[in-house]
Amino acid sequence: MFDFLISFWNVVPVTFAQSLIISFVVMGIMIPFRILGFPDLTSEGAFPLGGCVAAVVLAAGFNPLLAMLMALICGFAAGCTTAWIHLRFRINTLLAGILVLTMLYSINLRIMGRTNIALFNFDSLFKWISPSMANIPTFKIVVVGVLVLLVFAAGWYFFLTERGVTVRAAGAGPQMAEAQGINVWTITVLGVGAGGALSALGGSIMVQSQGFADVNMGLGILINGLAALIIGESVVGRSSTLRQLAAPVVGSAIYYQLISLCLTLGLKPADLKLATGLFVLLMLGLPQLRSGGRYRTVPPQEKVKE
Amino acid sequence: MLRVSQARKIFYPGTPDERKALDGADLSLATGEFCVVIGSNGAGKSSLLNAISGRMPLDEGRIEINGADLTDLPVFKRAARIASVFQDPMIGTAPTMTVAENMLLAELRGRRSSLSPGLNAERRDLFRERLSVIGLGLEDRLDTNVGLLSGGQRQSLSLVMAVSNQPDLLLLDEHTAALDPRTADLVMKATISAIDTHDLTALMVTHNMKHAVDYGDSLIMMDSGRVRLSMSGEEKAAATVETLIERFHETPDWLMLQEA
Numbered sequence: 001m002f003d004f005l006i007s008f009w010n011v012v013p014v015t016f017a018q019s020l021i022i023s024f025v026v027m028g029i030m031i032p033f034r035i036l037g038f039p040d041l042t043s044e045g046a047f048p049l050g051g052c053v054a055a056v057v058l059a060a061g062f063n064p065l066l067a068m069l070m071a072l073i074c075g076f077a078a079g080c081t082t083a084w085i086h087l088r089f090r091i092n093t094l095l096a097g098i099l100v101l102t103m104l105y106s107i108n109l110r111i112m113g114r115t116n117i118a119l120f121n122f123d124s125l126f127k128w129i130s131p132s133m134a135n136i137p138t139f140k141i142v143v144v145g146v147l148v149l150l151v152f153a154a155g156w157y158f159f160l161t162e163r164g165v166t167v168r169a170a171g172a173g174p175q176m177a178e179a180q181g182i183n184v185w186t187i188t189v190l191g192v193g194a195g196g197a198l199s200a201l202g203g204s205i206m207v208q209s210q211g212f213a214d215v216n217m218g219l220g221i222l223i224n225g226l227a228a229l230i231i232g233e234s235v236v237g238r239s240s241t242l243r244q245l246a247a248p249v250v251g252s253a254i255y256y257q258l259i260s261l262c263l264t265l266g267l268k269p270a271d272l273k274l275a276t277g278l279f280v281l282l283m284l285g286l287p288q289l290r291s292g293g294r295y296r297t298v299p300p301q302e303k304v305k306e
Numbered sequence: 307m308l309r310v311s312q313a314r315k316i317f318y319p320g321t322p323d324e325r326k327a328l329d330g331a332d333l334s335l336a337t338g339e340f341c342v343v344i345g346s347n348g349a350g351k352s353s354l355l356n357a358i359s360g361r362m363p364l365d366e367g368r369i370e371i372n373g374a375d376l377t378d379l380p381v382f383k384r385a386a387r388i389a390s391v392f393q394d395p396m397i398g399t400a401p402t403m404t405v406a407e408n409m410l411l412a413e414l415r416g417r418r419s420s421l422s423p424g425l426n427a428e429r430r431d432l433f434r435e436r437l438s439v440i441g442l443g444l445e446d447r448l449d450t451n452v453g454l455l456s457g458g459q460r461q462s463l464s465l466v467m468a469v470s471n472q473p474d475l476l477l478l479d480e481h482t483a484a485l486d487p488r489t490a491d492l493v494m495k496a497t498i499s500a501i502d503t504h505d506l507t508a509l510m511v512t513h514n515m516k517h518a519v520d521y522g523d524s525l526i527m528m529d530s531g532r533v534r535l536s537m538s539g540e541e542k543a544a545a546t547v548e549t550l551i552e553r554f555h556e557t558p559d560w561l562m563l564q565e566a
């Protein structure tokens with residue numbers, strides 16, 4: 001009767017390793033969404049971009065660190081592009097993101113020259129550190145965990161520095177930030193770029209972990225990441241910089257264990273996206289349902305272009 | 307010190323909705339001069355201040371501070387010299403950041419921010435001292451998120467932030483108009499005392515005729531996007547609410563000026 005618990009328990013480490021990798025993406029979603037107030041969809045394209053770039057670099061026989069660095073740079077460029085499109089042409093942030101992720105699909109295909117690359121025979125971060133342990137989940141957890149900790153610590157330090165406080169101000173109140181001498185335009189471009197860089201980094205680690213890259217990898221990753229972020233925030237809160245930075249990691253860990261539990265309970269993988277989508281919808285919509293006024297008013301008109 | 311020449315800004319030109327926000331406004335202020343701006347609604351007072359701070363790019367004209375041409379500089383580049391407090395208490399501060407972090411932003415205004423930690427004991431003491439001047443107890447709430455403060459407290463914070471680094475020019479746009487009378491009074495007192503102590507060059511828009519009479523070295527009245535009349539020196543010092551009304555009698559809008 002409790003067979004499902006045993007099969008769930010067996011995949012906990014694998015799932016945890018995966019969730020740590022995805023937590024880079026969730027951080028890459030959190031920074032634009034929460035810190036910069038820029039709802040950014042780039043990660044949906046930056047994640048496979050990072051995977052494709054890393055795969056090509058690895059398949060060419062280069063060092064895994066170089067592959068990850070290249071992925072990081074390309075993801076950064078993708079994020080910067082989204083922000084720039086919004087700022088320069090005043091196109092709605094979500095639409096700017098969709099434009100970039102759509103274009104990235106072609107670019108990703110061009111980069112790989114085909115729809116997928118197997119990487120089993122090439123070097124990876126894990127093999128590079130220890131060829132013998134490369135496939136052990138606990139080992140992956142340690143390696144990726146150290147990387148996550150590094151990014152987390154860097155973020156925690158940065159957002160409390162003088163520069164970091166100006167970045168947060170740019171998101172908290174762009175008009176007021178400008179009046180305080182803060183270059184909001186540049187910060188937005190670089191900040192959304194940083195988000196794209198993290199998503200791409202996640203993609204580059206993912207392909208090394210799973211041993212292949214595919215242009216369709218991570219389809220729907222943005223909604224998964226958003227679900228993870230919402231869970232993380234409801235667990236650790238977002239009242240301080242520390243909590244806001246911890247939320248992606250905690251949320252990702254919980255979210256992927258939940259998914260794994262649902263799968264062992266018999267949820268069909270094909271229905272996962274529907275389930276996740278409904279979950280995000282519920283979480284975003286709940287406050288609205290609760291605040292039932294006398295009657296419903298029409299929300300302010302949204303514009304494609306300001 | 308400040309020179310605005312032939313500032314012109316027209317919204318929706320050539321349409322039935324055409325609005326002349328500024329229509330050839332001229333103004334010059336000497337260093338240390340405190341000038342009060344009055345005028346009816348829609349006269350262009352806010353537009354003049356926004357043109358100076360850079361929030362409203364001009365169609366034509368020129369803005370200079372100490373001989374430097376600011377006309378084509380974006381808001382954030384002017385901020386090193388110019389600080390503003392607006393009527394709306396919500397727009398001068400970052401609601402999701404703490405009082406201390408907001409103060410830090412003002413402290414960094416016009417400087418290059420570094421990669422060292424922003425808040426240390428020394429700075430917190432400095433901020434506490436600066437905030438205590440107002441008398442609203444903000445000095446004990448350094449770690450409170452600004453969004454939790456009242457409008458009056460937020461506006462006081464905006465003011466303290468604006469005068470923090472002794473800007474070359476302080477712009478105040480009806481900055482006490484949205485506050486309850488007691489808080490408005492506290493904020494106005496703190497404003498005048500900051501301007502006096504640091505000998506700030508300031509431009510203050512007010513609808514309150516008593517304030518217009520009591521404060522400032524000089525006074526201008528705006529109408530239809532232009533500076534129509536100005537008063538300074540002895541004439542301003544001797545002005546009363548009655549003489550102001552008389553002096554501005556020739557302009558049709560004088561009735562719009564409300565008495566204190």
Ligand SMILES: Nc1ncnc2c1ncn2[C@@H]1O[C@H](COP(=O)(O)OP(=O)(O)O)[C@@H](O)[C@H]1O
Pocket residue numbers: 317325326327328345346347348349350351352353354
């Ligand atoms: N952003 C804007 N868009 C359209 N019209 C504007 C804008 N800003 C100011 N105006 C117009 O310019 C004129 C002057 O406005 P303003 O400077 O706010 O006046 P005041 O502050 O003296 O009441 C008004 O007619 C106003 O409608």
Ligand SMILES: [Mg+2]
Pocket residue numbers: 351352353
């Ligand atoms: Mg006004």
